[in-house]
Amino acid sequence: MFGVSVFLGEALTIETKAYLQAMKDSGFEGVFTSVHIPEEDASQYVKRLKTLGEWTKELGMQLVVDSSGEALRKIGFSFERPEEMLAIGITGLRMDYGITNQISAQVSQSMMVAFNASTITQEDVEELQQFHANFDQMEAWHNYYPRPETGLEKESFSRKNQWLKALGFKVMAFVPGNETLRGPLFSRLPTLEKHRGLHPLASTIELLEDCAVDAVYIGDPTIDDRTKQQFFYYIKKQTLLFSIEEVPETNYLAAVVGNHQNRWDAARDVIRSADARFKTISTIEPQHTNDRVQGSITLDNKLYGRYMGEIQLVKRPLFKDEKVNIVAHVIPEDLSLIDWCKAGQLFELQPIQNNERG
CATH class of the missing domain: 2.40.100.10 (Cyclophilin-like)
Structure with missing residues (x-):
């Protein structure tokens, strides 16, 4: 599974949609976004999120939203009404810190729920079982790290992933982009520190081959055309270009x-x-x-x-x-x-x- 990131702090344009189409054509199936927003921008975020949902439905791509309960409330949604989110194209939620396991278990009956892969514990798993969570719709997603020197170290990251997979979770991590980078630091958005500045495809293969990762998303807004072609060759032709x-x-x-x-x-x-x-x-x-x-x-x-x-x-x-x-x-x-x-x-x-x- 491969995915991209789209950030709603700026307007969605025809170039944004064209990029999503190009990435879909290259073998990417998922889109990640976030609705952690200031109060005054709520109406713009709602409009952009609905537009993004329309595009991902049209393209047949999954849309996972990183959100807290408060952020969902600001844009008119609720964990108690997942059908409203599904209707606009949201297929999964990445649960922010502070959301209870009971709520996560409840939402998992309707859509995919992603937990913070670095912080989930055995106690969390046991609670989720008690609340009859649907583990077929649960995944473990790592963060990306905008600030240099703060990304994760490979060995402990891999050990945690092996534990998560033994519990039945699918594991997702981010690799950096190499064209449009996200501000304000513009230092790329990897999960592993060693991948900051490395080729996005080389980073991806390392995660998949060495680190017990199932899905990889590009953290930054875009990769360049040559790298898109390299991903296409790797995903569609099993060939390194x-x-x-x-x-x-x-x-x-x-x-x-x-x-x-x-x-x-x-x-x-x-x-x-x-x-x-x-x-x-x-x-x-x-x-x-x-x-x-x-x-x-x-x-x-x-x-x-x-x-x-x-x-x-x-x-x-x-x-x-x-x-x-x-x-x-x-x-x-x-x-x-x-x-x-x-x-x-x-x-x-x-x-x-x-x-x-x-």
Whole structure:
């Protein structure tokens, strides 16, 4: 499950709707928003929330709202009348601090209820059971952390998630965006501190693969078009898309561009394209046989004999080899994705255009 965040402090525009459509097309299914609002803005928030609900219903996306009882009251809703929220497109509530487990259990009979994943305790779970909560409609959602140095640490985060999953909860966490960032700090909105400034997709894969997370939402308002495409490839095609820059004056870029698969017997130092050297190719002359930095795309030349034509993506710095040509480099923004190209992983190498740089 993948989702985005939409903040109601600013007007919703046709650009907002177009972004939601683009993210839906990329495989995203959820929208998160908040109605923690000052009194004087209540009418605007109601209007925007209803508009957002109309859009998510039209797009077939889930809409989860972070709210307290007081905030719901300000905009004319109540935990006692969940049918009114469902009618405008709200499919779930993330319960703020101070809402009783009895109320949460009651709401879970009608819609999804998300708890603060960091603070829920065994006592809370036992109370929810006593109040006959519908655990099929309960999830555990982590916060995002706008202030640098305040995001969570991976190991304790993962342990908590394993405990939550053992109880039957689905776990959600946030990763940062990389285009429009949320103010006032504009320091990105991750759950894990290590992800602040990291590629949104690399952060997402780490949460899903290493941290017992089931759903990932983009915390900041938007990601750029290139990153949308990378999410599309990952979600729809199970493929990692790397943008690459050609080494000047090379003759062999066309030989490496396109679709590949990491070998199932994955190497320590490089990602080896499984079938590259078994294709019919012309003789490859030695060219640009320099030191191989992380992210180098290499092509074995004729000096390597039967290995001529092998394509590799370098995972860790390696010395130069006269038998190995450097053809291109993965752009710096995508280097963190290399660690997630595991055994058997499909990947694609695509030259980046100047207008695609963030």
